[in-house]
Amino acid sequence: MPAPLPHPTTPSAHPRLLSPLDLGPFEVRNRIVMGSMHVGLEDRPGDAKKLAAYLGERARGGAGLIVTGGYSPDRTGRLTPGGAQADARTLRGHRLVTREVHEADGRVLLQLLHAGRYAFHPLSASSRSGKSPISPFRARRLTRRGVGRTVEHFAEAAQRAVAAGYDGVEIMGSEGYLLNQFLAPATNRRRDRWGRGAEGRRALPLAVAAAVREAIGEKALLSYRISLLDLVPGGQTWEETGALARGLVERGVDVLSSGIGWHEARVPTIVTSVPRAAFAENTAALRELVDVPVIASNRIHDPAVAEEVLAAGQADLVSMARPLLADPHLPRKLAEGRAAQVVACISCNQACLDKVFDGKRASCLVNPRAGHETELVLTPVAERRLRKVAVVGAGPAGLEAALAAAERGHIVTLYEATAEIGGQLRLAARIPGKEDYAQALQSWRMRLAAAGVGIRLETRPTGRDLAGFHDVIVATGVAPRVxxxxxxxxxxxxxxxxxxxxxxxxxxxxxxxxxxxxxxxxxxxxxxxPRPSPSLDVTVWKRHWGVVEADEEHRGGVATRPVEEAxxxxxxxxxxxxxxxxxxxxxxxxxxxxxxxxxxxxxxxxxxxxxxxxxxxxxxxxxxxxxxxxxxxxxxxGQVSVDDLAAEVTAARKGRAPRVHVVGGADVAAELDAERAIRQAVEVVAGL
The missing domain is CATH 3.50.50.60 (FAD/NAD(P)-binding domain)
Known part of the structure; x- marks a missing residue:
């Protein structure tokens, strides 16, 4: 078993974030939650070993509570025809997943998610018949009997999850999925007991919560992901959301997790241009209404911001899903006083959510090992196999190549022709809405220093200069096309x-x-x-996107965007x-x-x-x-590759050394792709 998280001798800069919390059925070791995020390892039972390795690494990294990607309670609610379902066959293999997390002293919940009209298959069903803007399939209307069976399916799936070793379940009632569809007047016009006014619209979520609570017993944790702001016309009012929250607690929900916006909403909620902790005040308002712990979410990526949210009393825990994709050891680094070395998530979505929505396995732009823990392994080298490695070019590919090589134990020197690291990413950080990219560069600086990488700025090495290295990784990037x-x-x-x-x-x-x-x-x-960038001011950003209080006049919390002079x-x-x-x-x-x-x-x-x-x-x-x-x-x-150095090193080398590896934009310049460049760099280093 891994060693317990260390307690630094100096006072922690994140005392609230790292403090334990009693959730009722059990205590979590800190306030950091890895919120639910589908990564493409949930859909096939045969991927249970890979899923166990993925979640297990986050548990070993110190996450207080982990929530899996969404599993449907039945075939109708699957996201895709072959999507994840919490059936007996699938969950039999999940004892491997729960054991991996528990051996690392972690806690894990299985999320139950019924897609409703968001399902990408012809069996989709919802509160009413019709098609959502993000699916080509027309959903059928659930009959009254069908609604009742859906409640039973949630309870049965929850019972199977606990039997598989999960510490409890989370019910997905946010993001515009089935339960959220029943809650909104825009998607629920039923005239039976499951509709007919706000009380009828919340009958299904409350029935599901009560049935699941009874099925899993009091020793398992029940979390509910509640939509605090739908951000679609015809969504819920805050008064209706509050009534739902109180009803959920009355039916035995232990924790309420914040959800913001439907998938079809025309207001961004998680991309990098959304201000940090933009919706924490919504969680704070929820916290005033209920006496159970609440989890804040959406764009809380910096541990310092998470600490501020907790210090302000806006939440009891903080969901950091993508940050733990970027750095599975984020909590451990905080506990060891190494906050500056946390791998910074930039909310780009390029290698995670974009991949999942294309039916591919998720990873992370700044951590290509994410989701590939059993395949992309950086094995430490024995001293007799240690190599001198030169990395030329300090763009994303070069930075990660240097870091990965040093982490394996090689002696690494990084060369950069300019006075600053970052390459094209440094330019991107100057775009309004991408300011957080600069944080990723600062993270690389600190990690390179900690790994002992020698950095030579304003230096253009020649092939002769590099002759003494065993390996030369050419990451010289691109130049604008003329x-x-x-x-x-x-x-x-x-x-x-x-x-x-x-x-x-x-x-x-x-x-x-x-x-x-x-x-x-x-x-x-x-x-x-506009200047200054709306991304740097929550109030300005909400006005910029038309986000308002969710009342009868502005159901869902959206208004027409104001006209702004360019x-x-x-x-x-x-x-x-x-x-x-x-x-x-x-x-x-x-x-x-x-x-x-x-x-x-x-x-x-x-x-x-x-x-x-x-x-x-x-x-x-x-x-x-x-x-x-x-x-x-x-x-x-467009751009053209800058790859002259590769030929120069090859021409100047003597014998078999140095070996030359070309990565990133220097290899392929078409349509700059930092995710491909970084992954390629790490794969090359893994093979040294």
Whole structure:
């Protein structure tokens, strides 16, 4: 068994976060909850060993309470045709999961989730017939008998979970799934006992809670994920939410976990542009209504912010799901006084939620081992096999390569041509809404220092300089692509996105952006977003997105977004005829597209670029010659790999050393992909 979490001799900077809490059936060792997050290991019973390794590592890392991804109580409620279901066959293999967590002195709940009309299959059923905006399948209306059977299925599944060794269950009543669908007037217009006013609409969640409580007994924990703010028109009012919360407690719920927003909501709730702890005040309001512990969630990624939430009395525990994906040992590091070495989650969703919504296994951009604990293993090397490793380029791929190599025990030197680490990620941190990317870079700095990596800034090593190393990892990244665009004197200033974001050039009042990929969209937001960034102020951000108090006038807590004056005129152009931003992430792309529309960014598709002269940027659009009268043209037309060093090292080497490995953008520049670059870097290091 692992050693108990250490108690540092100096006072902890997170005394509340690390303090134990009695939840009734048992005590948790700290206030850190790994909230429910589907990772793609839940769906196949054969993946139980991998799931056990994934959750077990979080338990060994010190998480106080772990909640699994959602398991449906029956076939109808599965998220996908082959989705996770808490049936006897599946849960037989989960004794391996619960044993792994318990051997690490952890506690784990199985979440029960009925998808309702969000189910991606023809068996979907809900409070009423109809199709949700995020599923192509039309849900059938549950009959009164069907509703009753659903209650029974929840109870039976909960009983099976406890028999499999789980410490209890969590009922998913948030995010727009079945129980939430019964609660909202927009999706429940029934005239029977399961509808007909607010009391009838909450009858099903209350019946499920009572049945589950009876099924699992008093020695198991019952948590309920409650929607505190639906963020959809026709959602619940706060008064209705409060009545539901009190009813749940009366029926034996031990813990209430905060949920914010339906999946179909047009207000972001978890992406990096959402301010930190943006919805903690909603949890605080819930805490005043009930006498059971409540869990705060959504964009509480920094342990310091989590500590502030607890210190302010806004919650009893804090859900940190994606942060524990990024760093499974976050609680242990806090207890050891190593908060600065916590791997920072940047809420990008690129390798986790985006993957899950594409039917793939989740991982983490800054921790590619997440979800792959049994496959991507960084084995410490024996002293006789220790190698001298040079990593050239301190972008994301180079940073993680250097760190992973040092953690294996190799002697590592990291070279960077500029005065700062970060590469393209450092540029991204300057985009409004991506300020947290800078925290990831600070985390890398601290971890590299702790691992003993030698860092040489403002240094461009030659092949001869690297001849004494056993391995050279070339992570020199990319350079902006130069396009063939004739430019006559006296016209608009033509600059690269790197010059703009680095501060070497400034944009005027009227700007054309050539290229509408991920970087082009970022630059458009950089030029059109309000200043200061709404992401840095919760009040400003809520006004920016139309988030208001959930009352009868604004059910669900949403209002029309206010009109805001854009700081400049921005044109965003692309050669393709497809929708601008179509290639962005599944869970984040819509946010960026909404921001562009809200800022009045003028979008041009199917464009051919002609030339620049004193009149402006000449383009061919819809078969006609057009001139955009702008004073600045920003080129975001892709990147090219910077990989010359690889050939230079190969030419200069003597014998078999050094071995050369090219990773990240230096290997493949198309559509910058930090998740692929970091994963590739770690895979290379694992094979050294």
């Amino acid at each position: 396009i063939d665009l004739p430019v006559e004197p006296g016209g608009p200033q033509v600059i690269s996105y790197a010059d703009l974001l680095e501060g070497r050039a400034e944009a005027g009042e009227r700007v054309a952006i050539i290229g509408a990929g991920g970087i082009g969209v970022d630059v458009a937001e950089f030029l059109s977003a 700081p400049r005129e921005v044109h965003l152009l692309q050669r393709k005829e497809t929708r601008i931003g179509a290639g962005l992430g599944r869970t984040t792309g819509w946010v960026h597209r909404a921001e562009l529309r809200h800022a009045g960014v003028i979008q041009h598709r199917g464009v051919a670029y002609r030339h620049v002269d004193a009149r402006g940027l000449h383009i061919l659009e819809d078969g006609e010659e057009t001139v955009l009268e702008v004073d600045t043209v920003v080129v975001c037309a």
